Amino acid sequence: MPVLSETELRVWGETLGAGLAPGSVVTLTGPLGSGKTTLVQAIARGLGVRATATSPTYTYVHRYDGRRGPVYHLDCYRLRHPDEAADLDWEGIQREGDATLIEWPEKAGAYLPTPTVRITLGYDPDVDRRSLEVR
Numbered sequence: 547m548p549v550l551s552e553t554e555l556r557v558w559g560e561t562l563g564a565g566l567a568p569g570s571v572v573t574l575t576g577p578l579g580s581g582k583t584t585l586v587q588a589i590a591r592g593l594g595v596r597a598t599a600t601s602p603t604y605t606y607v608h609r610y611d612g613r614r615g616p617v618y619h620l621d622c623y624r625l626r627h628p629d630e631a632a633d634l635d636w637e638g639i640q641r642e643g644d645a646t647l648i649e650w651p652e653k654a655g656a657y658l659p660t661p662t663v664r665i666t667l668g669y670d671p672d673v674d675r676r677s678l679e680v681r
Contacts, residue, residue, distance in 0.1 A: 563592020576667030615644035628655025
């Protein structure tokens, strides 16, 4: 499992985003503060998003214009039950979106679309570095 600095994580994310196939679903799992939103920002830049992606914790979904089409960023952290995910228009997001980036995917339960890339972030003993697992 690689351990990356924030700079290395951003570079890695931009490279991943630039190479994602249209319609990709990327899930990001890890504890609070592990770098999920930082990595989403980098992946979005790689997809051609010019705006800075911010966490949609209270709105659940943000839509950004990317190079090939919309990039959706979902944050499921505040879902209290997976059934609340039913209102997120998963089919519309996937139909319209170039890529879908999902933080806290485990909270969406059966509504979660099949991920193309699963990313797990964690803390390294060096507080300025993050461990990264990709499946």
